[in-house]
Amino acid sequence: MYRSVAIFVAVFALYFCKNRSILAQSVEPLPVIEFSATEFLIERPFTISVIIPQVENRPTIAFPDILGLTKQGTSTSATRTEVAGREVISQVVTQTYAAIRPGTLKVAPFAITVNGQTIRSAGTTLIIRTTTPPVSASALAAKIDKKSTLLITSVSQPSIFVGEGLRIDVAVYVAENYPYELHFDKLAPQVEAMARQLRPVNAWEENDNISELTPRPATYNGRRYIRYLLYQATFFPLSGQTTTTRTVHIPALRLMLTQSSVKPTVVTNASQPQSVTASEPLVLTSLPADVTVRPLPPHPLRERVSVGQFRLVDEVDRQRVVAGQSIRFDIRVEGRGQIAGIQAPTQTIPEHDRQAADLDVFPPTMQEQIGRANEQVSGYKRFRYFLIPKQKGVLTLANRFFWVYFDPQTGRYDTLRPQTVLSVINPGDNLDAGIVPADTVTTNGRGSVYSGLEQTDSTQQSINMPVLVRSLANVLIILMILGTLYVYARKT
CATH class of the missing domain: 2.60.40 (Immunoglobulin-like)
Structure with a gap:
């Protein structure tokens, strides 16, 4: 009886070990986290990339928030390689960060979840350098003027062909020495109104859908600012009026903001002075611009190229x-x-x-x-x-x-x-x-599934090894059970 039970256990162990080996061979490689250069100029971005091998569909990844850095958006790409005669697609999702100020920054360890799998990173240390010497606080305070806050509408180029991409950006520039705190009140409806004014007639729009108002260092006319990108889209003028040159007019835009400052005020019935916040509206207006749209040269297919x-x-x-x-x-x-x-x-x-x-x-x-x-x-x-x-x-x-x-x-x-x-x-x-x-x-x-049926030889039957192994295992199990019952019956 004990010998039969031992054989039964051995057959089961071999059967499940075979299945475990098959499953072990099908384990896919894990995603990998990669950093860009950890020492860079403040004008350069820092990126964290997640490489997901052998995945057709691109997953959504929640990248960590890093103190001292601001998120600038994500970009995606796919790489195609051939492995064992088949095409393998790997997805790459990259999060871009911008540094707020130069110095040394510690990126703490973090974890990212990809398709139910948790990938951990030990973090790193960033060294952010600047190419210009620091300016003293007194020098910054002396340069406060009406150009400290700007609303700028910029275009990628002043002249394009029909069908060529025209990128339009709308951003708020705030000087680094600006002494007030800005509040972007009711920003979403204002940006939507701007978009309606900016959309050219008879053009295809690819909107970048800016969802986060993030500060980023920038330089404009030789002066350092903090840039807040409000709207960004690329327009492709369609092939209408292809034989004449036309003009796309970018109108002047207005943005309503609120600025506030803290002023000390002495209260007579109190032992300590108190401070109050003074708020006032701020209206920014951008300058208009014109873009020339040129027709394509003559060609039999120029209406559809x-x-x-x-x-x-x-x-x-x-x-x-x-x-x-x-x-x-x-x-x-x-x-x-x-x-x-x-x-x-x-x-x-x-x-x-x-x-x-x-x-x-x-x-x-x-x-x-x-x-x-x-x-x-x-x-x-x-x-x-x-x-x-x-x-x-x-x-x-x-x-x-x-x-x-x-x-x-x-x-x-x-x-x-x-x-x-x-x-x-x-x-x-x-x-x-x-x-x-x-x-x-x-x-x-x-x-068709019937293609080549006349060349098929029905006398040759293929052998399905997994089915054969399971059948033999079932027969052995039945024989062992019968043997165990026989031995037990004889002893009783």
Whole structure:
């Protein structure tokens, strides 16, 4: 009896150890926290990045608040690598901080939660340097004037092309020696009113959605200020009135604030002097500006081209395909510009290329990712096609697809083409290489589950090892139970 029980325990231990080893192999690598340079000028930002490997969806991360630093916003990016023949996407989320004053700053240990996992950091020490000597308090107090508080509306450039990005910023500048305390009362409705005035007619808006009013050191006209960014957006003038030059007018804006100061006041019936707070309204007005929008040079596709700096990346699930079999073909346009307005690549059928005419192309599905970092709009737009070549031979997809854009830096159009070349074979050719012909195609362009059924040998049955091991374990368990009952019956 004891021998049977021992065998039973041993089989169970081996069974669960096997499952534990399988689970252990599937453990994904943990996210990693990285710091930027820990010694930097006060004008430079400090960043904390979290690298999440092998994740398709980007998680939301709550970065810590650091005393002496102010949050400036987050930026995101994705890296693609190939591991064991498959594409692996890793996400990078970066939080940017700005230092309020120079000196040495201690970043205490902190923890960040990513997809239910807690990642800890031991913290670090920051050395923040300044390039200008400190100014004495008496010198600062002597420079208080009407330019101590400013409302400034700035544009990225005074002249742009149709479709080129125009960034507009609205910020409050407060001198470092300003003796009053500012209060941003009823700021949200005022910023919304500013946005309505700033939006140009017939333009696409990419709003940065400023959610935090954070101070940041800045220099304007040689004077040091604390800058509060209120609004930031990038506008892309659409292709209307493409043959004439027009002007985008940035109007003057007004902002209502309250400033207060503490003044000592002697109270006669009290032994100690008391202080009162004196508040008064403050109205700031920005200067207007004009931006010239120039038409694009003549081109047959100028009504639908994108403007910016782009590149084209193409990939296919396999380069050898059987005639009549569907394949997946991706074209990804990535770069800086109006990502949302990118049109699908143009298709053409050259008269001298019969192979291009013998290709069925299904309408593409689209996926886009837009990021806003370093005051620029960038990202990518992917077009996924399903193709069915119908004739044996070499098929060059550069003869079938092309994408045209306008580069505002060079002032010229450029044409991008895919680099994929397909080798098409007839059904039955090179079957030893694992290519199975497809005689039916579903409506979305994918091969049918019945494709290549005539080449399937039903006499050869595959062996499912996990199912076989579980079946043998169940048989052993039943035999041990029966043996235990038999031994117990004989003893009684």
